[in-house]
Amino acid sequence: MQIEQSIVAITGAASGLGWATAQYLIGRGVRVALLDRQDDVASKAKTLGALALGLSLDVTDAEAAARTLDAVVAHWGRLDALVNCAGIGGAARTLGRQGPMALEAFNRTVQVNLVGSFNMARLAAERISRHEAGLDGERGVIIHTASIAAFEGQIGQVAYSASKGGVVAMTLPMARDLAGLGIRVMTVAPGIIETPMMQAAGDEVRAPLIAATQFPKRLGMPEEYAALVAHILENRFLNGEVIRIDAGLRMPPR
Ligand SMILES: NC(=O)c1ccc[n+]([C@@H]2O[C@H](COP(=O)([O-])OP(=O)(O)OC[C@H]3O[C@@H](n4cnc5c(N)ncnc54)[C@H](O)[C@@H]3O)[C@@H](O)[C@H]2O)c1
Numbered sequence: 001m002q003i004e005q006s007i008v009a010i011t012g013a014a015s016g017l018g019w020a021t022a023q024y025l026i027g028r029g030v031r032v033a034l035l036d037r038q039d040d041v042a043s044k045a046k047t048l049g050a051l052a053l054g055l056s057l058d059v060t061d062a063e064a065a066a067r068t069l070d071a072v073v074a075h076w077g078r079l080d081a082l083v084n085c086a087g088i089g090g091a092a093r094t095l096g097r098q099g100p101m102a103l104e105a106f107n108r109t110v111q112v113n114l115v116g117s118f119n120m121a122r123l124a125a126e127r128i129s130r131h132e133a134g135l136d137g138e139r140g141v142i143i144h145t146a147s148i149a150a151f152e153g154q155i156g157q158v159a160y161s162a163s164k165g166g167v168v169a170m171t172l173p174m175a176r177d178l179a180g181l182g183i184r185v186m187t188v189a190p191g192i193i194e195t196p197m198m199q200a201a202g203d204e205v206r207a208p209l210i211a212a213t214q215f216p217k218r219l220g221m222p223e224e225y226a227a228l229v230a231h232i233l234e235n236r237f238l239n240g241e242v243i244r245i246d247a248g249l250r251m252p253p254r
Helices: 016-027 041-046 062-076 103-128 158-181 203-212 222-234
Strands: 007-011 031-036 052-056 081-084 140-145 183-190 242-245
Touching: 007 016, 007 062, 007 103, 016 031, 016 222, 031 041, 031 062, 041 052, 052 062, 062 103, 081 103, 103 140, 103 158, 103 183, 140 158, 140 222, 158 183, 183 222, 222 242
Parallel strands: 007 031, 007 081, 031 052, 081 140, 140 183, 183 242
Antiparallel strands: none
16 A cells, blocks of 8 residues: 555554554554544644544443544545554452452453454454555555563463454454455554553563563553554555564463
8 A cells, every 4th residue: 555645543652652543643644543542632632733632432332433434535536445453451360369350341351452442443454444445455554562471471361362363363364354345454462662551560570571671671662563554554565464572572371
């Protein structure tokens, strides 16, 4: 996809990886719809200038998501790509000192991280499929954000890992479902990136993870994630695959 001139919707765009990606893409001339459940996403988007549109949305709400993506198309004329960054963390063991993990907590994590990602993808695909195809018959791209916790979840990450494992597993079948329409589907699996989600984790969680990276020995920068997203948007031969961006980190049990 020619990313200059394109229109990209980003979920979870009021913070962290989504916010960094919005800034990065706007720097490349992309028109970006920043979608987030945070109410101040519209005013935050305004600080990014005329190439940004901010709309508040809970990605688990099917009707609101359809309405919001229609509003994006009405505003910019079409939709070329979706980047799913909305997600929640949270730690709890299957059986902890307080008893079995609350089923509601497990459900909520899966709802936002997995079902929310699918909800946005299915609705975005419909809107992306409406416009004329470009080079190679390409119409657009859907990029999900999983986590390396999909592969080596730590103690307390059972819900988070299950939700991200679902995102990894749906990547190939979704790419197959949408191939006939010229829509590519990719997933990024970040290691530990310096965002509000990781800042909330505290030094006792961060320090051993930094120690376990191979090179470089630091947290990732949100801009490094954003640059990978931009590359995926541009490189038409990337499809149906998961890319880790983690400095060689393989997370230990704790
Ligand atoms: N930061 C990391 O180290 C890291 C590592 C691996 C994966 N990830 C994943 O990357 C994504 C972004 O994480 P981040 O670090 O930028 O987190 P963040 O907390 O800084 O940002 C997440 C954003 O998602 C929004 N959000 C949450 N639930 C939502 C919902 N239901 N509807 C709409 N918006 C919602 C939040 O309001 C927030 O603005 C998440 O899916 C996370 O699991 C992050």
